[in-house]
Ligand SMILES: Nc1ncnc2c1ncn2[C@@H]1O[C@H](COP(=O)(O)OP(=O)(O)O)[C@@H](O)[C@H]1O
């Protein structure tokens with residue numbers, strides 16, 4: 100031991116987490132670089148893995164011709180309307196179930212029984228009922244978004260701190276005031292958690308539905324490229340989906356920060 | 364407004380096993396403009412009693428009555444809860460405005476009155492902050508302003524300072540007695556901290572252990588405005604010792620001396 104004695108060291112130091120965005124960007128760049136290198140090396144046929152630059156080039160062509168935008172617009176429209184319908188009904192039902200024990204006793208078993216059914220399995224039935232057009236696609240997305248939103252909204256309402264409800268009652272609120280001014284804002288964070296799950300599901304379902312029956316959309320773009328063995332277009336379609344997913348969760352994050360400013 | 368608690372008791376049902384008799388039968392009154400402190404050991408039913416007076420819990424026996432002129436729609440009681448229960452999604456000013464909205468006060472007046480109350484509790488400049496951005500003492504002040512803003516007939520406070528550090532607690536006691544002396548509200552104040560009860564109250568009601576019944580009602584004849592230096596006066600110390608004795612079960616029949 101030295102003359103100064105033993106200096107205390109921070110044993111918990113390794114628990115500290117410091118965020119470094121540059122690392123994430125670096126990883127993406129390295130993967131893209133590897134892709135390009137492997138594609139050019141001749142180790143694999145460009146039919147299986149064309150280099151990144153070729154994929155981007157083919158993407159640029161269909162972007163310039165406007166084809167990409169019509170596919171993107173078709174997919175976005177389906178996601179948007181399916182999401183709006185599913186999330187709207189999900190919030191309504193979830194809040195109702197969370198608030199009324201009677202409604203919950205009556206309806207929750209039905210929800211629990213239908214929730215685990217993979218929604219894509221219902222698509223053929225929806226096509227049978229609603230036709231091959233837009234309605235069946237919007238419906239399957241709506242169905243997929245509906246469940247996580249409803250279940251989260253129900254949980255959010257049920258978990259509202261009863262003390263906050265008491266505070267509102269003591270300040271003169273009636274039942275409706277409690278629902279509108281306490282229960283709804285208090286369950287917003289949970290509802291948003293449900294919406295975030297819903298975005299992922301909507302993306303999954305839109306692509307699947309477009310692969311099964313569509314003449315437009317990013318899913319159709321990918322499948323038709325595969326049919327024609329155009330690997331570059333196929334890979335560009337996949338990159339589009341990655342971008343679309345990032346964009347949608349960014350959008351939802353913005354809305355969330357706007358609506359829930361009290362969460363730090 | 365005068366508040367009368369008549370034969371109130373509470374037993375909680377349990378799904379399995381016997382009921383919990385939380386509160387025995389208690390009778391007392393709170394006069395218009397009086398500050399009554401209720402002291403008793405943890406678990407003796409103080410919060411239960413406060414919730415009954417607030418109309419948030421039904422008593423097993425007895426009732427609570429309010430006497431006096433109509434309050435024109437203002438609530439009979441407003442509560443400062445032990446855990447504050449500030450609305451996290453509302454700013455400080457939004458919290459104080461809450462009750463005014465429910466009262467139907469016009470938008471412009473709500474804002475003005477909320478700001479007046481915030482100024483009174485010393486929260487000027489923090490109107491736009493959210494509760495999570497405030498220190499414990501500031502949250503406490505916000506909760507007090509929120510309850511006072513609806514101008515209730517009786518202010519109910521459930522151990523509001525128990526989560527504060529000693530220094531802040533002392534400051535808040537002074538602040539509260541200043542606010543009480545400025546507004547002349549009736550107050551029912553719950554605490555298990557006897558020096559606080561004696562410092563703040565006109566009358567201290569001592570409850571026994573669970574199920575709580577009234578052991579003694581002690582009138583506190585100390586001058587107002589209450590200032591920090593009364594805490595070293597012999598009379599204050601005598602009250603402390605007497606009430607300590609009552610809480611520990613020494614002397615004092617259920618007969619109210621000087622109630
Ligand atoms: N909702 C409840 N259900 C069952 N028992 C309760 C409930 N609330 C309080 N109690 C019991 O009643 C007794 C008194 O509680 P409380 O009024 O909170 O006491 P205090 O505020 O004096 O500490 C305690 O034994 C507590 O466990």
Ligand SMILES: [Mg+2]
Nearest residue numbers: 409410411445
């Ligand atoms: Mg308590």
